[in-house]
Amino acid sequence: MTADRGNPVVRTPYGAVRGRWEQGVAVFRGIPYAASPFGPRRFRPPVPPQPWDGVRDAGAFGPTAPKPPYSEAFAPYLSDPVVPGDDCLNLNVWTPDPAPGARLPVFVWLHGGALTRGSSSLPVYDGRTFARDGVVFVSVNYRLGVEGYGLFPDAPANPGLRDQLAALRWVHESITAFGGDPGRVTLGGQSAGAVSTGALVAAPQARGLVRRAVLQSGPPETTDRDKVRRMVRRMANRLKVPATAEAFAAVDRARLLRVQADVGRLGSPVLGGPAFGIVVDGDLVPRDPLEALTDGAAPGVELLTGWTRDEYRLWLVPGGLLDRIDRLGAVALAGAMARCRCGGEVPRGYRALHPDAGTAEIVGQMVTDHLLRIPLHRLADGRTEPSYVYEFAWPSHRPRMGACHALELGFVFDSGDEPDARKLAGEGAPQELADAMHGAWVRFVSDGSPGWERWDAGHPVRIFGEGGPRIAHGPRDRELALWATAGTPAEEPAAAPAPTSPELRPVIRRLRRSGVLRRN
Structure with a gap:
């Protein structure tokens, strides 16, 4: 230098x-x-x-x-x-x-x-x-x-x-x-x-x-190759060009972005849909x-993995999807079952564990567990190298956002004073929680241990939430255990269909009979 x-x-x-x-x-x-x-x-x-x-x-x-x-x-x-x-x-x-x-x-x-x-x-x-x-x-x-x-x-x-x-x-x-x-x-x-x-x-x-x-x-x-090809084909149809790199390279860049955004708006992590x-x-x-x-x-590669308690709220609160899913009731639950490729015993189990939860919370946590927590559990369970697992549980001061997806970033980077961090966290995020979380990441990067016990059969999870960090053993185990024997009923499609799809009607009837739903 x-x-x-x-x-x-x-x-x-x-x-x-x-x-x-x-x-x-x-x-x-x-x-x-x-x-x-x-x-x-x-x-x-x-x-x-x-x-x-x-x-x-x-x-x-x-x-x-x-x-x-x-x-x-x-x-x-x-x-x-x-x-x-x-x-x-x-x-x-x-x-x-x-x-x-x-x-x-x-x-x-x-x-x-x-x-x-x-x-x-x-x-x-x-x-x-x-x-x-x-x-x-x-x-x-x-x-x-x-x-x-x-x-x-x-x-x-x-x-x-x-x-x-x-x-x-x-x-x-x-x-x-x-x-x-x-x-x-x-x-x-x-x-x-x-x-x-x-x-x-x-x-x-x-x-x-x-x-x-x-x-x-x-x-x-990874994403299914056919799903990505469908995304490209939809764009090609809108652009009226072949679905080839040569043809896409000849399209004006701004127009390509507009079409990509238009096609991509139909999907979300909760609802599925086209995606890259x-x-x-x-x-x-x-x-x-x-x-x-x-x-x-x-x-030999050591891992630090985790999630936020209410990941799904970033996907559902903006634009009013949270309220729409609550209104849809049985249709939303049936769509979640199709998205997660599970039978009715899974939402019944979530309802039993969380009797006061609304339909949107049941759907959101089901999809979050299916897409995120289950594979991260499998990852930590399946390796001999040290793994450390956390959950970020401090609720945002923004209305209804909870401990949503991406909220932890301002704490990991100790950058909560940035206006961009306050857009998610609101005003008054606790500095002591940022000190704890940022410090844990620095320790892991420096010497491989963030400061709590490594993952084992007891499933220790560091909870970063109100009242300061603490250890909980298996805080999601009851929910994730519901998936161990979950099956996909024959009449359910492999990907979530539209809410009005006739494929969902027998699933909805069964959900209503089973008492999974509550009045919202």
């Missing part, structure tokens, strides 16, 4: 970069880890950036990947900055000591956003707090939506995931110059970032690049990541 008029300068394999000293931390923003993924490289795997002469300024965030804005319903809760430009395969580094001999632990962060939105420039992801506490923090931009996860006959699958792998390789090659230790890299993310983390940790091509992993509110999973996702490709993702990880992939 050298200094340039008081600013830190670090040499990477592709050229030198000049950062900034900010509050005692050296910050380098917008460093390219791969070339621009447009022009002849559209829909193709990433390639290294072109080396540069002189010193490249790294004082500002680099361009964000093309993405549609959040809808009016979600905009009051979620921010998503846009930085224009084509060089969107870039990353940022916060370090307390940009010197090759420092050998500090490294935390590489993959943002969430359903693989269609989000970026590393979101203020709540400010890495200063991790650097302040002795960690070199790296956040990554990667391709999103159809650009990163479209499935075409004339292009390789998973280019967005390949971007993330390229960023990991850049870290392995370059982070020593920023004071980091390439042998002490923790890869982590929230939501889609956690799903990506699970896929990369399981990938043979990432072996040796990751020492530890953090999966916040996202399990190791990571797919098994026989190459980077040779098999289902959860199966691979519970079958011995990623030996």
Whole structure:
């Protein structure tokens, strides 16, 4: 490391970069880890950036990947900055000591956003707090939506995931110059970032690049290839072009985003529907990541995993879906059964465990357990390496949001003073809870133990909630046990049909007879 008029300068394999000293931390923003993924490289795997002469300024965030804005319903809760430009395969580094001999632990962060939105420039992801506490923090931009996860006959699958792998390789090659230790890299993310983390940790091509992993509110999973193809075909029909990478590359980028948003608005984590996702490709993702990880992939990699108590409220409160599901009653429960591929004994069991819960809460917790908590339990149960599990249970001060999806981010990053964090948490989030949660993440990244007992047959879960952190043993075991013998009745479809579908009528009749429903 050298200094340039008081600013830190670090040499990477592709050229030198000049950062900034900010509050005692050296910050380098917008460093390219791969070339621009447009022009002849559209829909193709990433390639290294072109080396540069002189010193490249790294004082500002680099361009964000093309993405549609959040809808009016979600905009009051979620921010998503846009930085224009084509060089969107870039990353940022916060370090307390940009010197090759420092050998500090490294935390590489993959943002969430359903693989269609989000970026590393979101203020709540400010890495200063991790650097302040002795960690070199790296956040990554990667391709999103159809650009990163479209499935075409004339292009390789998973280019967005390949971007993330390229960023990991850049870290392995370059982070020593920023004071980091390439042998002490923790890869982590929230939501889609956690799903990506699970896929990369399981990938043979990432072996040796990751020492530890953090999966916040996202399990190791892949999306059915036919489901992604249907998403691409729907877009192709709207665009009136063939469903090929060549044809999509010729479409105006803004129009492509508008059509993607229009097609994607029909889906949600609770209701299902069309979506982009990571797919098994026989190459980077040779098999289902959860199966691979519970079958011995990623030996020696320690895990920190968890969820928020009321994940589903971010998906259902904006736009009024929570109230609509309560009004739908039996139809909503039947749709949830189809979405989760379970029989009527599961909602009956949830009703017995939570007799005062409304239909929306039953549906939301069922789908959250099916999509998130069950696979994370399987992951922790199926590995011999240490795993640590948490639940974030502090309820937002925003009306009806509860401990919703993404609320924990302001606590993990100790960035609750940021306006973006307050959009979800409201005013007055407890600083002592942020100190506890952020401190646990720093300890895990630094030495592999967040400060509570590792997962075992007793299922210890660290609860971060009102009254301070505590340990609960098996807090979700009764609900998750309902799925052990759950079957799919023959008349139920494998994916959730529309509320008016005649396929649901026999299921609804059975639900009404069984007493699952209560008056809302």
